[in-house]
Amino acid sequence: MSGLACHYKRFEAGRQNALALLEKYKERHGENSKKYKKAKSAIDVYGTPGEKNGVKILGSATLEYSGTTSVSPVRSKKTDANPTGQDIEITINAETFVSEDLVYTILHEGSHAADGAKWVASGFSDSANPTWFQTEFDAFMLGLDVAAANGETVAWFKIEQTEEDKQNPLTLWLPWRKVDLTSETDMERGVKHYLKWDKTYKLTPENKKKAF
Numbered sequence: 001m002s003g004l005a006c007h008y009k010r011f012e013a014g015r016q017n018a019l020a021l022l023e024k025y026k027e028r029h030g031e032n033s034k035k036y037k038k039a040k041s042a043i044d045v046y047g048t049p050g051e052k053n054g055v056k057i058l059g060s061a062t063l064e065y066s067g068t069t070s071v072s073p074v075r076s077k078k079t080d081a082n083p084t085g086q087d088i089e090i091t092i093n094a095e096t097f098v099s100e101d102l103v104y105t106i107l108h109e110g111s112h113a114a115d116g117a118k119w120v121a122s123g124f125s126d127s128a129n130p131t132w133f134q135t136e137f138d139a140f141m142l143g144l145d146v147a148a149a150n151g152e153t154v155a156w157f158k159i160e161q162t163e164e165d166k167q168n169p170l171t172l173w174l175p176w177r178k179v180d181l182t183s184e185t186d187m188e189r190g191v192k193h194y195l196k197w198d199k200t201y202k203l204t205p206e207n208k209k210k211a212f
C-alpha cells in the first residue's frame with residue numbers, strides 16, 4: 001500500500017476502522033464462512049502501510065465518484081511482496097478522505113481490488129474476470145452487510161438520474177431507495193434497483209460487460 005502523504009494518515013485510520021467493522025462481521029457470519037473470507041480479502045488486498053504489494057492508493061480532487069479501482073491487464077515485476085506482479089490503482093475522491101463514508105469506500109473499492117487480484121493471480125483468465133454487474137453487486141452488498149452486522153438497520157441509495165429519466169413518468173419517483181438492513185432479500189433488491197437505475201451503472205444481471 002502506498003499513497004499520497006497528505007491522505008496517508010486518514011486512509012490508514014479508515015483501514016483500521018474497516019478492520020474493526022470486520023470483527024462484527026466475523027461474529028455474525030463465522031470465521032470460516034465464504035462471506036467473511038470474501039470480506040477479509042477486501043481489506044487484506046491493501047496490505048500494510050509501506051508494503052510494496054502492487055496496490056496503490058491515489059487521491060483525486062476531480063473524480064466524479066467516491067472511489068474507483070483499475071487493474072492493469074499486464075503484470076509488473078514479481079517480487080516477494082507482490083508475488084503475482086499485480087498492478088492495481090485505487091483512486092479515492094479527496095472529499096471522501098474527510099467523510100464518514102471513507103470506511104465504506106475502502107470496503108467497496110477493496111472488494112473490486114480483491115476481484116482484480118484474483119483475476120491477475122489466475123493469469124488473466126476470462127472466467128476469473130467477473131461481470132461489471134457482479135463486481136458492483138458484491139461490493140455494494142459487502143458495504144450493506146457490514147453495516148448491518150454493526151447494528152445499522154437502514155441505508156439509503158441516492159439514484160443519479162439521467163436527463164431522460166427526469167422526463168419519464170415511470171422513473172420520476174426513483175431518486176432515493178430505502179434499504180431494510182434486517183432483510184437480506186431487501187438488501188439484494190436494493191442493490192439491484194440501484195445498479196439498474198443509477199446513471200453511473202445502468203446494469204442488470206443480463207449485462208455481460210466484464211469488470212476488468
Ligand SMILES: [Zn+2]
Binds near residue numbers: 108136139
Ligand atoms: Zn464499485
